[in-house]
Amino acid sequence: MALVVQKYGGSSLESAERIRAVAERIVATKKQGNDVVVVCSAMGDTTDELLDLANQVNPVPPAREMDMLLTAGERISNALVAMAIESFGAEAQSFTGSQAGVLTTERHGNARILEVTPARVREALDEGKICIVAGFQGVNPETRSITTLGRGGSDTTAVALAAALDADVCEIYSDVDGVYTADPRIVPNAKKLDKLSFEEMLELAAVGSKILVLRSVEYARAFNVPMRVRSSYSNDPGTLIAGSMEDIPVEEAVLTGVATDKSEAKIAVLGIPDNPGEAAKIFRALADAEINIDMVLQNVSSLVDNTTDITFTCPRSDGPRAVELLKKLQETEGWTNVLYDDQVGKVSLVGAGMKSHPGVTAEFSEALRDVGINIEMFTTSEIRITAVIREGDLDNATRVLHEKFDLGGEEEATVYAGTGR
């Protein structure tokens, strides 16, 4: 008998009908002889609707109350899923994050899981019940106040519970049926992958794949919890994410896929005096404002005036704030200019196979050159190559790289309605 943790996203729970479909799947898993723990997100657009109400009553809502508000969404979906399960003849019990022992830091709106002590969940499992745990929420053990885990929190709840319960697998259900070699809306013959290592998935998540949140994959890797990405609309086994890249025999290591990302902007700070500590001023200011920077490029110093330029990318949503901040610094620091560009796109090639094939970087840049696409920034890791290009070139670059590295299948990929990939 296996212990299976299943996580269902909001789009899988957007109506009473969908909730019943999910419940039927959960009961089927139980009837196959498994212990089942389910983590649910809030139904459909509930979270957005609550955020909207909050903004109407207070444009700067206090974080503690925001958590109290938003966690109501998961309580609703969880209770409804538990009810639906009982209507299919199985026993269910729902738990809040606090009841399930999800202990977090005190930071409202973006708490981190400290520990999961699921004694009550274990007890209910032993009584033969299906346990439904509210995702995205926890409780701070000292203040006893309710917290939320921030973006992708429900995935993290599921993985953390799976780790604490020593589950056999953590299945993440959404409206896509697995991890593909590329976005099938851009590359029609993109192929679903059967298996990936944690590292490969981490790289994909880091460069724009929306399927899994980086944080949940990091957690899964740390506790070695196998994850499976599946669709709640089909019975496809999906994609398994498990094991280390180190365990993949060199001959079998392949390229995993091409990821695309339109969510970043590029900022260039020009005419920086080339002294030690100048770059640190920029990155400290951004860090203090909690703006994450992704790629960074520093030009060689100009021989004429001994100044340099620094170019970096950050989330587009933080872009205007970052520029405002740097424009202020520009005045005191005497930089020449701060330039903002949000018409960029990021294309990445990921795969453990890269390690054993040294020519990949060259082939990557040649492929883009051959179709006249200019690379504006370029970085590589052990198993990833990323280029920043014009946003308008992104789809074409994706198709060209997918073709060049022969990642496609013979059939067209299935794209589900409303896919959020």
Added chain:
Amino acid sequence: MALVVQKYGGSSLESAERIRAVAERIVATKKQGNDVVVVCSAMGDTTDELLDLANQVNPVPPAREMDMLLTAGERISNALVAMAIESFGAEAQSFTGSQAGVLTTERHGNARILEVTPARVREALDEGKICIVAGFQGVNPETRSITTLGRGGSDTTAVALAAALDADVCEIYSDVDGVYTADPRIVPNAKKLDKLSFEEMLELAAVGSKILVLRSVEYARAFNVPMRVRSSYSNDPGTLIAGSMEDIPVEEAVLTGVATDKSEAKIAVLGIPDNPGEAAKIFRALADAEINIDMVLQNVSSLVDNTTDITFTCPRSDGPRAVELLKKLQETEGWTNVLYDDQVGKVSLVGAGMKSHPGVTAEFSEALRDVGINIEMFTTSEIRITAVIREGDLDNATRVLHEKFDLGGEEEATVYAGTGR
């Protein structure tokens, strides 16, 4: 400095705009130098919408999950009220029923309050915060599962908190600005009462006044918590409910008002053998089915066949179930018939003044006789007279009694939009 508990109903919180208006009132109360604890119901129709969803996923939803579902409604309104308060420059903290120490029996959907241990609320008050407590919900101290208090639960939460905190007053806000001598939609010159004793309010609540739930008034009387009924749409001081009828000097005791009730049905069981224990069979069967009976009338035994008839009233919503039950018993017990009548109405006159004016019952029945209204059932308590009449006669009877006992004012009563009185 006084400690004020304020309770706001769903209609006072139906939109972001109304929530901001309520928050402004709360902050004003705080700025007058009071400590303030607020109990909120769920926004507008939230509870009905959640009930509807529950029925869609499971026509017989399990009670425990129903409580988990419904309590989300109060968490949402509470968090929003707390946010709105902060936007007016005061500090607020919201508490779930469990966090506020509302300990209840285990009975899901209709739990009773065992004890309120508001240590965390007290602590927050001492820090100068306005405390927002979710109404209608509690926690069972043994199972730690979340419970709800049933109909009118938020009023009861407010009164119980007021008692535990030794508050100076418990203000109940809705869309009506006080207790009237009659329903102003029926009697245009109905007068708002400034003050009532607990006993008078209990009698009014028992015979159809919807302003306060019987249970909350019983709790307030037991712990001697003064209640004030007010409108969240006006600054009228409303009606104070405090003190015992015993404390009202005889000369000042007056008649309080006329209450009407269309929510009951009449059931008659005919041809019951007139033996000891026969009536008990009826009432035991109804009690086991959790059907509350209100008025009961047993005819004198027939000399011909030594049988009797029993007539009683019960909530119309339970009527069909009660009849089904009694029809089954009829077969085994050999009664002649079970008759059902849901076209009845109940009109009551309430007031401490009745005690010192022995002619009131006679005048009551004469007033109805004079306009040709037939009394079908009749009961009296120390300070109340109730008659069951045809539903179609109810409004006329109300006006006639209000006039006869000179209860009206000189002006027309204000009726607010959407008044639920």
